[in-house]
Amino acid sequence: MSSQFCGLADASFDPTLVAGSGGVNCADFVVSCPDGEVLRQALFRRESPADPWVLAESPHCEKDLSGAVAVEFARLGLRSSVVGVQPSGGWSLVNLPTIVYADGAVQEYAATVLGTPVVIRATPLRYSWDFGEGLDPLVTTDPGRPYPDQTVSRPYGKPGTYTVTLTTTWSAQYRADGAVDWLPVAGTATTTTTAPPLTVYEARSHLVADPLR
Numbered sequence: 001m002s003s004q005f006c007g008l009a010d011a012s013f014d015p016t017l018v019a020g021s022g023g024v025n026c027a028d029f030v031v032s033c034p035d036g037e038v039l040r041q042a043l044f045r046r047e048s049p050a051d052p053w054v055l056a057e058s059p060h061c062e063k064d065l066s067g068a069v070a071v072e073f074a075r076l077g078l079r080s081s082v083v084g085v086q087p088s089g090g091w092s093l094v095n096l097p098t099i100v101y102a103d104g105a106v107q108e109y110a111a112t113v114l115g116t117p118v119v120i121r122a123t124p125l126r127y128s129w130d131f132g133e134g135l136d137p138l139v140t141t142d143p144g145r146p147y148p149d150q151t152v153s154r155p156y157g158k159p160g161t162y163t164v165t166l167t168t169t170w171s172a173q174y175r176a177d178g179a180v181d182w183l184p185v186a187g188t189a190t191t192t193t194t195a196p197p198l199t200v201y202e203a204r205s206h207l208v209a210d211p212l213r
Contacts, residue, residue, distance in 0.1 A: 068113045069120065069174045070186040076109055078122055080191040081168045085198060086147050094202045097153035100129055101144030102166060102193075117177035125171045125188060129154070132162035132198075156200040164195040 043057035086099040107122045129138040131154050144152030156162065172185035 065114055065116060065118075065176065066174075066183065066186070069111075069118060072111050072113050073120055073122070073172045073174075073185050074187060074189060076120065076122070076189070078107055078170055078189055078191050080193040081105075081124065081127070081143075081166055083164065083166050083193045083195045084144075084146055085164055085195050086150070090196055091199045091201060092156060094157065094159055094200055095155050097150070097155055098131070098164075098198070098200075099144070099147055099150040099153045100164060100166070100195075101146055101150070101152060102127055102168065104143035107170075118174050120172055120174045120185065121182065122170045122172045122189065125169045127152075128167040128169070130165040130167070131156070132164060133157070133160075137167070159200050159202045162198050162200060164198060166193045166195075167191070168193070 043055075044053045045056040046053050081102040081104070084099075084101045087093075092098045102124070104124055106124075109120045109122075111118055111120060124143065126139060126141050127143060129140070129152065131138070133156060138152070138154055140152055142151050144150065168191050170189045170191070172189070173182040174185055175182050
C-alpha cells in the first residue's frame, strides 16, 4: 500500500503538512503487509487545541481479524429457521389465508480466528417465503406469528399440493475474547427450510334438507 508520511519535529505534528499536501517534510513510503494482515495508519493525539500533535502510534501491520471472521461466518453452517404452517395437519383452503411463521432465533457460535477466541452472533435479517404456486416470494423482515396473532400469510388461488420454502438471510456481529462491543461482520449468509407438502382444497357449499347435527 502506497502512502505518505510527514516528518515530525520535536515530536509535534504540523496538521498543514498532511499526506498528499506536497509539504517539504512529506515523503512517499510503501508498506507491505503479509497475507492475513492489514495496515493501520499512524495515530496522532493532542490534549487540547493549544497542545502540539504527538505521534501516539506508528504505522504498522496487524492481523485482519474482521476479514478472517467474515470468512469463518461464511462457512459456519448455520441452523435453518424452524418453520410453522397453519392450518396444521398438512391442508388449507382456497382463498383463505395460509399462515406461515419462523422462530426468528438468534444463533451464537464460539470460534478461534487467527489465534483469537471470538463469539459470532447471527441474526435473521429477512425472510423470503416461496409458497410454491409460481408467484414471486413474499419477502419480509417479520418472522410471522401463529394464529390468532398471525402477521404473515398468503391465500392460494386454486386447489393442489404445494410446498412452502423459506429462505432466511442472516447478518452477523462478532466479539473478541475480553472485548465489550459487538462489531459487524461483512457479508450475509442464507439458509433454506422446506415445510412438509401442503394440500389445498376447494370448499363448496351444499343445501341440505335436515339441520346439521
